[in-house]
Amino acid sequence: MHREVKVLVVGTGFAGLGMAIELKRTGERDFVVLEKADDLGGTWRDNSYPGCACDVPSHMYSYSFELNPSWSRVFARQPEIRDYLDRVADKYRLREHIRFGAEVSGARWDEDAKVWHVSTAHGDTYTAKAVVAGVGALHIPNVPELPGIGAFRGKAFHSARWDHSYDLKGKKVAVVGTGASAIQFVPRIADDVARLTLFQRTPPWVMPKADRPISGWERRLFRAFPFTQRLYRNFVYWTRESTALGFAVDPRIMEVAQTVAKRHLRSQVPDPALRAKLQPDYTMGCKRVLISNDYYPTLMKPTVDLNVDGIAEVRAHSVVDGAGVEHEVDAIIYGTGFHVVDSFDYLDIRGKGGRDLAAQWREEGIETYYGITVSGYPNLFFLLGPNTGLGHNSVVFMIESQIRYVRQCLDLLDRHGADELDVRPEVQARFNRRLQRKLSRGVWTEGGCRSWYLDARGVNRTVWPGFTWRYWMRTRTVRAEDYALTRARRERVPA
DSSP states (O other), X not given: OEEEEEEEEEOOSHHHXXXXXXXXXXXXXXXXXXXXXXXXXXXXXXXXXXXXXXXSOTTTSSOTTSOOTTOSBSSOBHHHHHHHHHHHHHHTTOGGGEEETOOEEEEEEETTTTEEEEEETTSOEEEEEEEEEOOOSTTSBOOOOOTTGGGOOSEEEEGGGOOTTSOOTTOEEEEEOOSTTHHHHHHHHTTTSSEEXXXXXXXXXXXXXXXXXXXXXXXXXXXXXXXXXXXXXXXXXXXXXXXXXXXXXXXXXXXXXHHHHHHXXXXXXOOHHHHHHHOOOSOTTSSOOEEOSSHHHHHTSTTEEEEOSOEEEEOSSEEEETTSOEEEOSEEEEOOOBOOGGGGTTOOEEOGGGOBHHHHHHHHOXXXXXXXXXXXXXXXXXXXXXXXXXXXXOHHHHHHHHHHHHHHHHHHHHHTTOSEEEEOXXXXXXXXXXXXXXXXXXXHHHSSOOOTTBOTTSOBOSBOOSOHHHHHHHHSSOOGGGEEEEOTTOOEEOO
8 A cells, every 4th residue: 555645643642642633733634653563652561561551740741731630640540541542542533533453664765855755564666755754762562582581481571571370379580670669569460470580780779659530529520620630730849840959950959869769778678688689889870770568578579589790591491590590491581671772773764864763873972852753764753752752751742742833833934935854963063062062061970780771881871860840941843044945946045
């Protein structure tokens, strides 16, 4: 099948659905959304492991234009977030634009026709004036190459590909990793398994989780008087926004939060030997800060063992740790997160002159303009692209800033009768110099750890350095002078 379309959106998570809604809201109907899976939801479709929940309060982790007064908890769990996305897609009739089972395999810019040629794994092709990649970074599981894993005869899977058909009851289980996913599913499976060995490389900072059910009267209030929910959302936003001071302005501020986390650890883990294994030696925020009330108590259970010796080898029915101790296991579960900085390596995107985006970023480092546009790749837009991730607030806020910006770029093309919009290289370079100067002073660089925020060169290609309201302000209006506009006949269009 071949189809010509004005806008091609990739992905049906918060980003892709948000872009589709923005297009419909502004009267654009000539668009298609490609989704590699057989249903929508993105991260919240893929991650269905026991205990999966958001670590941003529900009322902030939703579209500002589609508030949900019926959230059942302060921190929504995966099924509820998935249901929210389904309802939003149905309300805006987005499914008629979605092509499921359509995994993008490549995209090539046609310099003469000024269009993108996009192909899918099944052989379908599309010609599009603009492509919007709403795939994000948390969709390619990071599965470590453990020595000898090929000889393992038990069950092995990643938390993002949870095998619900496999019964863990009575099994001896090894969990690799102690990140955001592991601290959620470990407490859920610990009572079912016969033995759980948790392999930790670096202990995370864990804060208490201020979670609770949202009462019936609160939900009735939000439904009857929507402005009260808006006020509550604003309160949540500014409370979380204030924490950016410690992340990006002065990492020493994080000492206050560290005091809370240390108290949380002491109160839940009375065993000094175990507590020593769980005490981080880097500044909070350098790695992702986690929240949990049941993770530490789970590690106190007699059937749970925290191992900090690393993994030396995997055998047919066991895991050998770095101290040479063999642990018999029936299953290995990877709680090792996702490819983030290198999540763009799989892209087959060819821009002007046939340049390969993935190869370019590997050689030169990842650079964009506000995480949205890339010089040399006209009419290509990223949502939740490089350096737009957050450690303190809701990425849905960032997504909303980005979809409005992309829509303005499309309007700019139409208003000038142009076929190509390409960010000027000097504008992109200046932006990245300023960006990296700010990031170099943040906790991600100065906190004394090595994290997935940084690339192989130690450069932060993941997070936005500071307040999200500043990102909103800077992306609120597209500066036409930042872009070169060209017609298909290669005539220059004055900005």
